[in-house]
Amino acid sequence: MDVVMAFFRNIPGSAILVGYVRSRCETEPLFFAVELMLVFIFLRYICARSYSYNLRQSNSISLTESEIDELIEAWTPEPLTTALTPLEENALKNLPIIVGPTGPRCMLQTGRTVTNLATYNFYDFAGDDRIKENAIKVLRKYGVGPCSAPGFYGTQDLHMDVEAKIASFLGTESCLLYSQAFSTMSSIISAFAKRGDVIVADEACNYSICNGLRISRSKIYWYRHNDMEDLARILAKIVKDSKTISRRFIVTEGLFDIVGDMVHLPEIIKLKREYKFRLILDESNSIGVLGRTGRGVTEAYNVDISQVDILGGSLSGPFAAAGGFCASSREVVEHQRINSPAFCYSCALPGMLATTAGASIGMLQAQPELLSECRSLIAALREQIAKSDWVISTSSHLNPVQILVFKTDVINSEKLDIIEQEELLQAIINELLSRRILISRLKCVPPVLDTTLKHNEWLHRPALKVSVMTGLSKREVFKAGLAIRQVISKIMRQKQN
Structure with a gap:
């Protein structure tokens, strides 16, 4: 024992350790006991023997190759889809x-x-000779498609021209072109609404909007279709119960795709201003249709388009083209150029389709x-x-x-x-x-x-x-x-x- 103690005293720092142990035992013996127990558990864990699960333990079932083949042949995978009705x-x-x-x-x-x-x-x-001739000219000059995403050298000068034309037509500061109509609203919503944000949507919104709501992972509230009293009730409840600061949106359509009726836009704008919400409006079915000159539901109600925070829509309907657009402030548009999934990762809209949309807007303005x-x-x-x-x-x-x-x-x-x-x-x-x-x-x-x-x-x-x-x-x-x-x-x- 004397030899062990002599060896211990020769270890550098041993005197400090002994003094620490004596001090802890005299002043806080209970805490020292806990510390000693933790040290013991740590050493026990480090020194414990590692092991691996043995697949051939005594309680496992051994199968022959023929038995395995029989089980595989008897197994029927679940069908990918149900049979057609x-x-x-x-x-x-x-x-x-x-x-x-x-x-x-x-x-x-x-x-x-x-x-x-x-x-x-x-x-x-779609059958107008002037629009077809213009599309042929663009096809010969620019080819059938840009073959690249807008952010990866897929943006052409004609895209910028059409974006400026749509922004001028609607009276917004800026505009962005999407290459597919369906993904437009889905990407617009998910580019701005994230987990923790709040979205209040009309229960009759189209599937593109519903897809965007799902992708956003925001907290979703539904109000009865075109029921402004129900919308006001939900907005008031959200404001009253809110305990954290979050972005809040109202999402609706101009002309509802699956019902066909028109949104009560003035009432919604009044409510969104009262309760401090932002408005995302899908004009896919109303642009080129409503209003004195076809500018959509804002023109039909004589509402300043700046009251709509984010306006999206399709170019594949009355404008006889393809793709979609988002028209809003410059900050909102530029944010999507680097944050919108459908814009960043989809090939840019073919030039002849982009110019077809621009030409159709021009013809509607002229006629x-x-x-x-x-x-x-x-x-x-x-x-x-x-x-x-x-x-x-x-x-x-x-x-x-x-x-x-x-x-x-x-x-x-x-x-x-x-x-x-x-x-x-x-x-x-x-x-x-x-x-x-x-x-x-x-x-x-x-x-x-x-x-x-x-x-x-x-x-x-x-x-x-x-x-x-x-x-x-x-x-x-x-x-x-x-x-x-x-x-x-x-x-x-x-x-x-």
Whole structure:
């Protein structure tokens, strides 16, 4: 023992350690005991023998190669998707394929010429010779596409020209072009809203917006469709219950894609100013349609566009092009050039499509009478639909796309569920196609895909989509509306019998 102690005293720093131990034992013996226990646990952990799990332990099951092969052959993987329903099979079987340009009258693959009431080419810009000639010139000069993202040498001078033209048309400070319409709103929302932020959205918003809400991972609140009292209630509750500082947004559409009605923009702007929220507005269906000159819902309500913090939309409808845009302040636009996923990682919009959008805007500005002509055709169609005993239009009287749903009393009296309604609508479409009239059915992503948003109360109603375009005469639209009304009555009476 004396030898051990002598050896210990010869270790440098041993006197300090002994003094520390004596001091701790005299002043704080309990804490010293805890420290000593922790040191012991640490040394025990360091000195413990490491081990690995043995896959061939005695309790494991050994299989021969033949047994493994039998199990693999007997195993059936879960299918990637469910089988098609009879309704889906019927819709795919009767899917019309257009041969040639999409115009007021188009040729189907079957060889039949039909009256086209299933297009967003409201002013027939897609078939205008001046726009086609301009697109050919751009194609020869710039090629078929930039083959690169805008931030990686995909931006061309014509992109900047079209962005400036759209900004001037709308009256905003700046504008940004997207190469795909669907991803525009999804990327706009996710570029600004993040985890911890708050978004209040109309429950009837389109799937592109819902996708952006999911990507943003923000806290989502839904207000009843176009119900300003419910919106005010939710905004007040958020402000009252808020304990942290976060960015807050209201998200809605100008013309709702799956309902067809128009947003109550003045009331929303009043509420967003009162409760200090920012407004993100999707004008995909209202730009080029609403307002005296087609500038959208802000012009229709005579609202200063600066009251809308972020405005997005599509160029693939009445402007006969592709892609989308975001128009806002310079800071908002420049932020997206380096933070918007769809802008940063998608190939830039082909030049001929960008200039087509710019040329279409120019033609609409030069011919504002096109808007009046289109609205007269809408009125002619709605006049016939209003006489139907079975369906009603939920669309605005200014919307070229009329959404037709079964009346509530018809649904109740006939006891129609969702599937039966969809089947009847598809039968109506098929019968009209046999009469050389082309219309479509409202198709939405199944609500089950939106479960991550914790919102399953509001479901779209099965509906027909009937659109008008200025290439058709008022008489043609009137006759088509009459045929639609007659076919609906025929199909419904067949069901009753």
